[in-house]
Amino acid sequence: MPFPGPVSESTPALTSSTGETLTGRPIFTDLKPPAPKLSDIEASKRLAAWTAVDRHVLREHKVIGIGSGSTVPYVVERIIAQGREANKDRVFIPTGFQSKELIVSGQLLLGDVDQYPRIDVTIDGADEVDKDLNCIKGGGACHLREKVLAEAADTFVVVADYRKNSDVLGHNYSAGVPVEVAPFAYAKVLQNLHVLGSPKAALRMAVKKAGPVVSDNGNFVIDAPFPEELMLDPYSILTKIKMLTGVVEVGLFCHMAKAAYFGNQDGSVTVKWNDGRIEQVASNGQGDVHAATNGSASH
Ligand SMILES: O=C[C@H](O)[C@H](O)[C@H](O)COP(=O)(O)O
Known part of the structure; x- marks a missing residue:
């Protein structure tokens, strides 16, 4: 793939209107969107x-x-x-x-x-x-x-x-908190998630493959929807889920x-x-x- 567009190599340092420290030299490129028109x-x-x-x-x-x-x-x-x-x-x-x-x-x-x-x-x-x-x-x-x-x-x-x-997390994305689990531990983690307040937590199933989704790391993924009162404090949910043995990582970034x-x-x-x-x-x-x-x- 070619490297498109001219790039100015002599751009002065950028001062953000937010006061954000943008100390380095930004690289300005042409902001005009290319065809075709996007949705x-x-x-x-x-x-x-x-x-x-x-x-x-x-x-x-x-x-x-x-x-x-x-x-x-x-x-x-x-x-x-x-x-x-x-x-x-x-x-x-x-x-x-x-x-x-x-x-x-x-x-x-x-x-x-x-x-x-x-x-x-x-x-x-x-x-x-x-x-x-x-x-x-x-x-x-x-x-x-x-x-x-x-x-x-x-x-x-x-x-x-x-x-x-x-x-509040969960308002727009209702599928739940993604939880990557070691495959052999998924049923136990599911039970634990139900007890933690996500009775509808379920193993994520593949669409064009029979069986569960398998992550790039060879693990399963559970989607665990929690009620709003719990999602108001995502860090607390994150730490509770992360403590469950068998959980590899939780899709809450706090x-x-x-x-x-x-x-x-x-x-x-x-x-x-x-x-x-x-x-x-x-x-x-x-x-x-x-x-x-x-x-x-x-x-
Ligand atoms: O595992 C996927 C990642 O966390 C994505 O960054 C996230 O799902 C957002 O993806 P998209 O931009 O396609 O909605």
Whole structure:
């Protein structure tokens, strides 16, 4: 795949309208969307992904984590658009089969987290993000590797379309909390989850295969929906589930993301920061910041 688009190599340092420290040299690329025209949702994903890459994947970043899901191809697209020069001495760490394919087909250098346990920036999608930047992840069964890459990163950034922007986890993504389990322990963990307050927790079944979904790590996945009163405190649920023997990882990412970018239908981007600020970036790139109040972060 060619590296499209001209890239300015002599861009001055960016000062964010949020006061966010964007100390490095950003790499500006052409923001005009290429043909063909995308649906509203796809355009929103692309907008979020491109904005996040422009702000967080900087010249000095050499080890970059690439997440999973339907928004991530736009992340890779925008990184490729930064040009061969910017990417020639970078290494990209995938969170699973899909992102590995994106990296390889984009002719980017593939690495793994065992070689690079410290990552400059990881950008990933999410199934839902609440007002405190807690996320449900794992709708694609990738959350174990995703969490390792998020933890390993100096900066972890989430990108998504407006449907993922929520006040309370579970409002928009009702399938439940994804729980990766060792296959032989799944029935015991299911019972434990029922007792913990998720009576409808169920093994995730494959669609075009008889039997359960098997993760990239060879494990099963349980989806455990919890009532709103429990989802108000996702960290507490996370710790309880994580203590169950047989659980490999839980798709609740608490206190991890620095910022979440949501593309909106009107062409703007809502950015929720981990200090509570909410920034509206208009389609002309101008930011408008206000503090989050009374949980009104949804767009
Ligand atoms: O396991 C999958 C990942 O956590 C994805 O990042 C998440 O499911 C979001 O995927 P999508 O952007 O396709 O909704």
